Every structure is written in C-alpha cells, then in structure tokens.
Amino acid sequence: MRFEIITIFPGFFAGIFEHGIVRRAQAEGLVSVGIHDLRTFTHDRHRTVDDRPFGGGEGMVLKPEPLAKALESLGIEMKRQIEPTHRNEAAMNGAHTDASVEGRPKVVLMSAQGRPFTQAAAREMAKLEQVVLICGRYEGVDERINELYCDMELSIGDYVLSGGELAAAVVVDTVMRLVPGVLGNEASGEFESFGVGDAEIDMDMEGVPRSQHGAGGLLDYPHYTRPAEFGGLKAPEVLLNGDHQEIRRWRREQQLRKTLRNRPDLIEKAQHSGVLNATDLAFIDKLSGR
Numbered sequence: 001m002r003f004e005i006i007t008i009f010p011g012f013f014a015g016i017f018e019h020g021i022v023r024r025a026q027a028e029g030l031v032s033v034g035i036h037d038l039r040t041f042t043h044d045r046h047r048t049v050d051d052r053p054f055g056g057g058e059g060m061v062l063k064p065e066p067l068a069k070a071l072e073s074l075g076i077e078m079k080r081q082i083e084p085t086h087r088n089e090a091a092m093n094g095a096h097t098d099a100s101v102e103g104r105p106k107v108v109l110m111s112a113q114g115r116p117f118t119q120a121a122a123r124e125m126a127k128l129e130q131v132v133l134i135c136g137r138y139e140g141v142d143e144r145i146n147e148l149y150c151d152m153e154l155s156i157g158d159y160v161l162s163g164g165e166l167a168a169a170v171v172v173d174t175v176m177r178l179v180p181g182v183l184g185n186e187a188s189g190e191f192e193s194f195g196v197g198d199a200e201i202d203m204d205m206e207g208v209p210r211s212q213h214g215a216g217g218l219l220d221y222p223h224y225t226r227p228a229e230f231g232g233l234k235a236p237e238v239l240l241n242g243d244h245q246e247i248r249r250w251r252r253e254q255q256l257r258k259t260l261r262n263r264p265d266l267i268e269k270a271q272h273s274g275v276l277n278a279t280d281l282a283f284i285d286k287l288s289g290r
C-alpha cells in the first residue's frame, strides 16, 4: 500500500514515520509513503500557495492551481466535469462528494469538516492500493479542489488543528498497522479497542487467551506485565493463575466496565449491533445497578 501526502511543510514528516511498526512496515516493503511539497507545483517567484478568501474574512486559503498540479503529477485527473450551472445543485445533492472514481487512487482531503476517521474507516482504507492525503493549512483549501478531485473529506476529531499534516500522520499510522502482514499477528487488530464483533472475524489464533467475542467495538481490557506488585498494587490474581477461560471472562468484564465508564456511547452501539451476548448484558446490568 502506498500513501502520497501533499503538504506545504514536507519537513514535518521527517522522522515521524521512522519508528516502531511504521518504520518496520516500510522496511519490509509492505507500505510506502511519498511526501510531495506543494510549493514545487507553483510557478511564480514567491512560490505562492495561498491567497485571500473571496467574500472577505479571516486568514488565507490554499489556492487551487498548485494543488491541482500536484494531484495531476500523481496521475490523478479531475472527476467527471460538472457544468458550472449545475455545480451548486449537485453539491447540495451530494452528487460529487465522497464518490470514488473507479481504478484511481483514493483522494482524501484532511478537514475538520470531514467525516469522522474511525477504526472502521481505517480498516476499509487498509484494503486500498494507494491513498492520497491532502493537508490543508490556514483557513483551509479552495473548495473546488474538494469538488473536482477528492473522494472524501476526513476529520480525525472534533477539534481544529493548525494544519492537516498531523491528521495525515494519524491516518497513515492507524491504517498502516492494519495492512495485512504489518502486525506480527494478523488477527491482533480485531481484539483491541474498537475491534470488530464475532461475525466479522474470520481469522483465528492458536493457544493464546483472547476475548471469545472480538472487541465488538468495545475498548480494550487493561494490560499488566512484571513485576507482579508495583506501587503497592498487585497485578490481578486471575491473570497469574493460567486458567485461560477465567482470564477470558475477566478481560471481557474489564472491557465492559471500562467502556461503560469512559465511552457509554460505545456500549449503546454494541447493544444495538447485537455483539453483546446474554452474559455481557447481565454484567452491564449488574454494573449499572439495574
């Protein structure tokens, strides 16, 4: 899988993908990242990438021409041309937003106005061959770039960053570890926070105790390692006694407990999607004193 990142700050990425799993995945040739300096696609003396917003107001906007050139240098053409008179109407109907173009790399605009980037979105993205990430700056990117070239706008959370670079790095890191072969154990992505439920798990692991149900969209259970006692706190007894079934049950309960406390919205979602079994539901009732 290959990522192409378009940015006005290529230096931002120096070092950021050179650690841990992400570095190894690249060394093994499973994934690669290309960084593209937007300023190389300008033609004026000042290498201008931004301009004042039409209609007035704060800040600057990334101009469309250099971005279009950068995309075209990656072999990405405009999507279906839209008659100018129909453009607003089409935009209102969502006719040309978030629509993929077959056989072309996925073009993603990093944007606080985007759809939420979730683990589920990352799993989908990990199936793609090539993804282009456009990093905005200032007040953002001229909207016509979104209309003409992008398949989706993606937000990494409900807050405003000063640029899309950090967001793009988050996407690359998250997606990369889900590319088959990158994590030592291919299944391990299923059993961590926001993992899929039983029905979607088609891989199995041998020997090691794990949740019987997949993470099912719940948060991960707490982890412990040596020493068995630290700061006056003992690691939970159940983890030391080697009874794998007991360990599984305890971990599942801890997942439910933590998710209920920190992310009750996820419990509700899990309830609706039917990934919780009768034992889970009884445990939740007990926790909530029902």
Ligand code: SAH
Binding pocket: 109, 110, 111, 112, 113, 134, 135, 136, 137, 138, 139, 140, 141, 154, 155, 156, 157, 158, 159, 160, 161, 162, 163, 164, 165, 167
């Ligand atoms: N005026 C915009 C914010 C611009 S911030 C607004 O209010 O929505 C500048 C750039 O940072 C954006 O173009 C985008 O590329 C990036 N960015 C900011 N917040 C982001 C987020 N939550 N997720 C992804 N990208 C973000």
